[in-house]
Amino acid sequence: xxxxxxxxxxxxxxxxxxxxxxxxxxxxxxxxxxxxxxxxxxxxxxxxxxxxxxxxxxxxxxxxxxxxxxxxxxxxxxxxxxxxxxxxxxxxxxxxxxxxxxxxxxxxxxxxxxxxxxxxxxxxxxxx
Numbered sequence: 001x002x003x004x005x006x007x008x009x010x011x012x013x014x015x016x017x018x019x020x021x022x023x024x025x026x027x028x029x030x031x032x033x034x035x036x037x038x039x040x041x042x043x044x045x046x047x048x049x050x051x052x053x054x055x056x057x058x059x060x061x062x063x064x065x066x067x068x069x070x071x072x073x074x075x076x077x078x079x080x081x082x083x084x085x086x087x088x089x090x091x092x093x094x095x096x097x098x099x100x101x102x103x104x105x106x107x108x109x110x111x112x113x114x115x116x117x118x119x120x121x122x123x124x125x126x127x128x
Contacts, residue, residue: 013079016071020083024064025090031056054110061087061114062121069125080122084114 035052039045045052065083069076088111095102 013072013075016068017079017083017086019071020064020066020068020079021086021090022064023067024060024083024087027060027063028056031060057087057091058113058117061117065118065121066125066128069122070128071125072122073126076122076124076126077119078122080118080120080125081115082118083122084118085111087118088114 032053035045035056061084064087065076065080068079068083072079092102092107
């Protein structure tokens, strides 16, 4: 890569990660809204709430990392990892704001899963 091309990629990197993050949060919001509508309609999924929310978060990270990698065209794996870290920290902050108990062991495992899914989504975004 030439110096000029590398500078252009470096400037667009945070923008691409933020772009993917917006879509990840949008998917999460749509999923939560859909689950709320289903609950009001009479479907009781509260026994599986944590599992459904985890899978929704994982899907959001894969989508956001895919879009980040697609926008970057190179180094999608790095964009996906950074997006997953930002998204995971965002979820931890939200959990703390809403008074949820945070287990360090469980949080570490979920962060590793998010990072791996971000890596896969970023690679797929570059290659598809």
